[in-house]
Each structure stands twice: as C-alpha cells, then as structure tokens.
Amino acid sequence: MGKLIYVTNLSLDGYIEDPEGVFAWLPMDDELFAYYTDLLRPVGTMLYGRRMYEGMATWETDPTLAARSAPMAEFANVWQAASKVVYSTTLPAVTTAGTRLERRFDPAAVRELKTATGGEVTIGGADLAAQAFRAGLVDECRLFLWPVAVGGGKPGLPTGTRTDLELLDERRFANGVLHLHYRTANR
Numbered sequence: 001m002g003k004l005i006y007v008t009n010l011s012l013d014g015y016i017e018d019p020e021g022v023f024a025w026l027p028m029d030d031e032l033f034a035y036y037t038d039l040l041r042p043v044g045t046m047l048y049g050r051r052m053y054e055g056m057a058t059w060e061t062d063p064t065l066a067a068r069s070a071p072m073a074e075f076a077n078v079w080q081a082a083s084k085v086v087y088s089t090t091l092p093a094v095t096t097a098g099t100r101l102e103r104r105f106d107p108a109a110v111r112e113l114k115t116a117t118g119g120e121v122t123i124g125g126a127d128l129a130a131q132a133f134r135a136g137l138v139d140e141c142r143l144f145l146w147p148v149a150v151g152g153g154k155p156g157l158p159t160g161t162r163t164d165l166e167l168l169d170e171r172r173f174a175n176g177v178l179h180l181h182y183r184t185a186n187r
Helices: 030-040 050-056 070-081 107-117 126-134
Strands: 003-011 015-017 043-049 083-087 099-102 120-124 140-146 165-172 178-184
Touching: 003 107, 003 126, 030 043, 030 070, 043 050, 043 107, 043 126, 050 083, 107 120, 107 126, 120 126
Parallel strands: 003 120, 003 140, 043 083, 043 120, 083 099
Antiparallel strands: 003 015, 140 178, 165 178
C-alpha cells in the first residue's frame, strides 16, 4: 500500500500564508531545491487544491523558473513527470500535462489510489490536506519550518482535529529552514 504524504512550508507560528494571503516570505536557495527534488522524485501522484496547483503549475508553464539554476531545472523536471490531481469546484480546466481535475475530494478514491499505487502520493494545500487528515488518510508529514513568524493567516495543519505524530527525521538548512519528517499515528 502506498503512503499519502502531506508536504508543506510553514512559518514558525504554524501558517502557510500571512493574514493577507501572501506566502512570498519563503526565500528559496539551491540547497533547499535539491532537497525538495529528492523528496519528490519517488512520488507518482501529487494531489492539490486549486490555489496550490495554480502556484505550482508555473513549474511547467513558466520556463524562466527552470532557467535560473540547475537545481531549479531538475525540480521542474521532477514536478512535471508526476501525475497530478486537482480538486476544485471553480477551476475551469487544468493547464499542465498529466493532470486531471476532480470537483470534490473523495476519501474512498484517495484510499483506492494509495492501494493501487504502492508508492508515494503527496498532498498539498492546507484545506485539502485537512480533509485528508479528517478522513485518516495522511500517513506522513514533511514540514518545512521557515525562520519567520507571520502573526496569523491560514494554518498549515488542520484545526479541530487531533493528529498524533512520531518524529522520524529532521534536518537543518543553512538558510535557517528546519525540515521535520513525521509519521502519523494511523500508519
């Protein structure tokens, strides 16, 4: 059976975006891009909410991103190679290859995907991930804590839902980012 892994960037106070909906406080560097790429390399399918998908789709639709550095180019290649599912009631169509649009999140279909894939599936977008947490589908969390406190905004982890976690690994990056790798208690 495959694993569903929630991957997200968080401020130290637990938000994925500030009160104005901005998450541009993430200064990326080549070391982190190389790590993200290695993390995503074994992923067969990526599940996204609309906003997260629209932000990530630029890795296919904007070639200038990949042209900035070799690690960014490799990240773009790995991202483009994975299948993607976007959950949205408002998105008229997807703009990237290997991507399908679903109008609603169906826990049974995701459970079936995990069983059928036998590999890794990631989920991105706090609202979508919260639905997966509530359905008991998330097996692991890969949290990237950034050295900034934004004072409010959209929480990166679901509120109103308890999830017990077991720390599997951690890594500190030169730019102050801390990666925490957890397994959920339902695994």
